[in-house]
């Protein structure tokens with residue numbers, strides 16, 4: 001890994017990450033893949049996020065789903081932990097709440113494999129900086 | 136393939152459910168069947184949209200149409216018009232109160248989102264243990280810009296003009312603080328991040344550190360550049376192991392990438408960050424106590440001035456800011472002061488993160504623009520009161536804050552308005568209470584906390600708060616007098632005026648605000664020996680109604696204090712001198728013979 005020695009280096013690095021990813025392999029190429037992000041802040045972990053993360057890892061391995069499972073911080077929905085965000089390239093990210101082992105199966109089988117939305121989606125209840133600016 | 140053309144998302148949040156959203160789902164399904172559209176559209180129940188006052192809410196995907204106040208009777212029209220014919224049902228669209236027009240344009244369908252994520256912009260989006268994901272979302276770009284294109288003075292000017300005020304509680308203008316620290320001549324100087332977060336129920340700072348540690352590191356480096364410091368210290372409580380772990384990983388990665396360390400981005404500027412662990416004392420969140428604790432001394436405050444900007448860590452000029460304050464800095468640099476100051480109220484710019492807790496449906500971490508009302512936070516974003524109970528009060532500012540009531544619900548939240556209403560913004564704890572909360576007991580809870588956390592250095596706080604707690608305990612036990620109430624008020628003012636540090640100076644606030652807003656409840660405890668909310672145990676008596684009791688003995692067998700006696704098949708009685716008011720008997724009685732009086 002190269003050190004970032006100037007602002008240009010930083011900008012290049014940012015661009016590289018958003019740029020052509022097809023040449024890169026699975027783990028360093030997250031944007032092309034389906035991403036499953038488990039909210040792993042203290043609150044999520046207390047509600048069982050680790051188990052959910054493991055269940056996803058096992059499930060996608062078993063079913064050979066081209067997806068990667070990563071962690072993220074608190075999404076803010078403490079009332080619905082564990083929460084999981086699924087990003088399918090080309091689609092808006094979808095957040096699911098109260099995820100347990102059964103829900104993991106359902107998310108993968110229905111939403112990821114068939115593209116079908118399922119019950120228990122948590123609507124995005126906030127605006128991002130960009131959305132707020134364009135209002 | 137089960138890809139539907141349309142999805143009808145029906146809010147299944149508790150608020151909407153109370154207004155018949157489950158019936159609506161049934162009716163929508165029925166209508167889809169009637170119009171033979173089951174394979175074209177699917178009805179889904181979702182979590183809360185955060186617009187509960189206008190619920191039940193329905194959103195149609197993919198055109199993102201948002202319908203409000205939808206009743207089961209409207210199902211047919213939605214299916215027939217929207218799903219079948221592709222025409223929006225105008226009368227169900229949201230009526231914009233400003234323009235009096237229905238919002239039907241997809242681009243403007245975001246109006247129901249009352250939250251704006253600025254400080255939390257990366258929280259829940261990135262993997263906090265992967266610096267690349269941070270960089271991809273403009274992490275360290277503000278630091279790069281500052282180091283390459285701006286002087287420290289210009290940078291401070293941006294922060295000053297943005298109107299950013301400290302999020303740690305007091306709301307001091309951040310740019311002003313940086314300007315003062317930059318003028319101190321002694322070197323070395325220190326940038327300190329206050330991650331002590333001691334308010335009961337607060338977890339805003341923890342969430343930021345766990346979800347987006349790089350924003351804080353980046354901001355600290357920017358601050359270092361502005362004030363002329365090369366050392367950053369984060370004071371984080373040892374009770375936050377995950378936040379500490381994420382910070383350690385982030386610092387290591389930032390060093391590896393050359394974003395912390397010497398000659399950052401070829402600018403010649405050096406900056407590095409270290410962690411310091413606190414033992415979790417509330418007073419150590421106060422900046423002078425925090426500094427002493429970092430120096431390995433007792434965590435006791437000292438009188439200001441001198442301020443840390445002049446005489447801080449190891450006697451050197453130091454700039455202390457809160458985690459959330461820092462988290463706002465990089466984005467202000469990137470987007471500009473005007474952008475930031477366009478959000479919020481006249482005196483308070485930007486957003487505030489709150490940890491929403493208590494008797495509310497959607498507990499969670501939220502971020503709203505300054506100027507949002509308490510009503511919007513509690514009844515829209517928070518989804519309203521749990522179990523349909525009546526709202527009674529909302530506590531902001533933790534042990535330094537106060538309880539606001541119904542009449543404050545439409546106050547736009549900002550530093551000055553909350554203060555004028557008798558509370559404070561604080562660091563962002565917000566606890567919602569309902570009719571079952573006794574406000575005297577709430578005041579007592581906070582005082583118990585304060586008495587435990589007072590460092591004991593000055594007598595108004597050490598002795599005064601103890602005296603207040605004794606009086607409150609007396610009142611809760613039904614032994615208070617009217618004179619006690621007046622004495623409570625006097626004591627509160629004396630402590631406020633004479634305590635050494637912010638802890639003592641603000642500790643009477645929960646008592647004063649409840650005295651002001653819930654005087655009748657205090658009087659009920661004192662004069663009528665009644666706790667209207669049924670919380671204060673010593674003001675309750677459990678009684679068995681002899682007309683209902685069948686003498687089954689269930690209560691007697693289960694009473695842990697052996698307070699119940701009686702012959703089989705004859706009415707039982709409770710010995711009040713033995714009863715510990717645990718309520719077990721009342722739960723166990725199948726005949727409802729036991730009541731509280």
Ligand SMILES: Cc1cc2nc3c(=O)[nH]c(=O)nc-3n(C[C@H](O)[C@H](O)[C@H](O)COP(=O)(O)O)c2cc1C
Pocket residue numbers: 300301302303304305306307309329330331332333334417418419420421422423455456457458460461562636637638
């Ligand atoms: C008793 C007491 C506790 C405090 N606890 C905290 C805390 O947990 N976190 C915090 O950032 N500020 C806390 N403060 C405020 C700090 O003293 C200081 O004002 C703040 O860290 C400055 O940062 P800001 O200007 O960014 O808000 C506390 C103050 C007092 C009096």
Ligand code: SF4
Pocket residue numbers: 418435436588589590591592593594596597634635636637638639640
């Ligand atoms: S006000 Fe309380 S916490 Fe502050 S110095 Fe005095 S005794 Fe210590």
Ligand code: SF4
Pocket residue numbers: 679683684685686687688689690691706707723724725726727728729
């Ligand atoms: S449980 Fe109820 S009915 Fe049975 S003895 Fe106690 S009060 Fe009477």
